[in-house]
Amino acid sequence: MKIAFATLGCKVNQFDTAIMSESVAHGEHEVVSYEDRADLYVINTCTVTDNADQASRQWVKKALELNPSAKIVVTGCYAQTNPAEVKKIPGIHLVLGNGEKQNLSNLITLVSSNPEPITCVGEISREKQFQQPLLETFFDKTRAFLKVQDGCNSWCSFCIIPKARGRSRSFSLEEVINQVRHFESIGYHEVVLSGINLGTYGLDFYPKSSLLELFKTIEKETTSIRFRFSSIEPEHLSDALIDTLTSSSRVCRHFHIPLQSGDDHILKKMNRKYTPSEYRRIIERIHQQIPEASIGADVMVGFPGETDAAFRNSCALISDLPLSYLHVFPYSAREGTNAFSYFDHVSSSAIKRRAREMRILGKQKEDQFRLKFIGKVLHVLVEGYHFAESEGTVRGLTDNYLKIIIENGRSIMPNNFVNVVPYAIQNDHLLGRKISV
Numbered sequence: 001m002k003i004a005f006a007t008l009g010c011k012v013n014q015f016d017t018a019i020m021s022e023s024v025a026h027g028e029h030e031v032v033s034y035e036d037r038a039d040l041y042v043i044n045t046c047t048v049t050d051n052a053d054q055a056s057r058q059w060v061k062k063a064l065e066l067n068p069s070a071k072i073v074v075t076g077c078y079a080q081t082n083p084a085e086v087k088k089i090p091g092i093h094l095v096l097g098n099g100e101k102q103n104l105s106n107l108i109t110l111v112s113s114n115p116e117p118i119t120c121v122g123e124i125s126r127e128k129q130f131q132q133p134l135l136e137t138f139f140d141k142t143r144a145f146l147k148v149q150d151g152c153n154s155w156c157s158f159c160i161i162p163k164a165r166g167r168s169r170s171f172s173l174e175e176v177i178n179q180v181r182h183f184e185s186i187g188y189h190e191v192v193l194s195g196i197n198l199g200t201y202g203l204d205f206y207p208k209s210s211l212l213e214l215f216k217t218i219e220k221e222t223t224s225i226r227f228r229f230s231s232i233e234p235e236h237l238s239d240a241l242i243d244t245l246t247s248s249s250r251v252c253r254h255f256h257i258p259l260q261s262g263d264d265h266i267l268k269k270m271n272r273k274y275t276p277s278e279y280r281r282i283i284e285r286i287h288q289q290i291p292e293a294s295i296g297a298d299v300m301v302g303f304p305g306e307t308d309a310a311f312r313n314s315c316a317l318i319s320d321l322p323l324s325y326l327h328v329f330p331y332s333a334r335e336g337t338n339a340f341s342y343f344d345h346v347s348s349s350a351i352k353r354r355a356r357e358m359r360i361l362g363k364q365k366e367d368q369f370r371l372k373f374i375g376k377v378l379h380v381l382v383e384g385y386h387f388a389e390s391e392g393t394v395r396g397l398t399d400n401y402l403k404i405i406i407e408n409g410r411s412i413m414p415n416n417f418v419n420v421v422p423y424a425i426q427n428d429h430l431l432g433r434k435i436s437v
Contacts, residue, residue, distance in 0.1 A: 004038035009046025011194040015147040023105040045076035049332035077164035097121035124166035149195030157338040184225040199236020228252040235273040246289040252399040258298040262317030263310035294401040302331040302351030304342035324369035326362030403429035
């Protein structure tokens with residue numbers, strides 16, 4: 001059977017898809033591109049916004065256009081939080097919860113033999129242990145993602161993810177080390193440590209551990225592979241963690257630290273665990289220690305009760321901080337969250353206007369950051385050929401998250417480091433030339 005996968009959302013979902021893909025490939029099945037005519041399509045969904053739900057439905061539609069007789073499996077966060085709605089989507093054969101997705105390979109026969117839609121969605125809040133198999137390879141990428149933590153206990157008032165992912169659970173330190181060592185042994189140069197709430201790593205252990213202890217241990221137990229961290233919430237970035245990560249030669253100069261709002265009142269309504277001034281101190285500490293670090297942030301606009309003044313507070317804080325990019329999210333009401341019942345919702349027109357203005361500010365931040373590196377020598381990990389540009393170009397990524405298109409790179413093999421001098425900005429990347437140093 002030919003099986004194709006589509007992944008929406010975060011790095012954790014991408015890792016989950018890699019686990020599912022490898023599990024079915026070990027059997028008698030062939031994993032193919034989603035653009036191919038597959039016998040079974042698996043959509044690993046996100047549900048952080050209404051747009052994410054809509055995108056999931058569009059992937060189902062696309063699968064049926066490619067092969068009207070194909071079997072369709074929908075898994076992930078949308079399937080977990082709203083299985084009844086997902087089951088009603090025309091063409092669905094199996095709705096699979098987040099706790100059940102690792103059993104995909106065992107359920108394929110059930111899907112093939114049953115003409116009626118099947119729902120396999122358990123109570124994710126009852127999941128207490130983190131278990132996953134050793135992943136042999138992470139697709140064909142040069143950077144490997146590794147999920148070391150799942151779930152969240154924070155219950156921000158706008159967020160449905162605790163209902164989609166369950167309570168915070170951590171991958172055992174021994175298994176993390178084994179996986180990183182394996183990635184290193186097969187030639188990966190970078191591992192991205194990922195989680196739903198990464199900063200809570202180890203807090204469910206007895207005795208408790210921490211993300212700081214995890215990093216110190218895997219740094220000692222490996223030799224050369226570099227580490228990048230996915231999103232870390234501000235309240236988990238202690239001075240000790242910041243100092244350790246910024247002083248290590250093995251950590252990429254890249255931090256993603258969600259802000260959501262720069263207004264103290266809105267942060268409290270969101271049930272966030274920090275103030276704008278505390279956020280400012282964290283960003284400035286990192287910038288002081290690594291001036292060329294890329295620091296990104298998630299920002300939400302249009303949260304219930306956000307006045308023009310509150311929005312301006314967010315804009316002012318972001319303008320004043322050395323942030324290098326923004327992920328802007330227009331507020332999306334999610335049934336089952338506390339904010340869903342708030343009465344002071346912002347009009348859709350105001351949300352769109354604020355999102356547009358915030359994205360303009362984000363683009364300014366990106367260009368300001370990229371401009372600093374024009375004419376400088378950058379160490380770039382080549383990821384692959386870049387067919388959107390002229391023939392012979394390759395694309396790469398610096399440790400501080402600068403995307404670069406390298407001219408005359410036909411002879412450069414992916415998964416190698418090269419030195420590049422950027423000379424211009426084009427869209428969301430730099431243009432550069434390889435040099436010898």
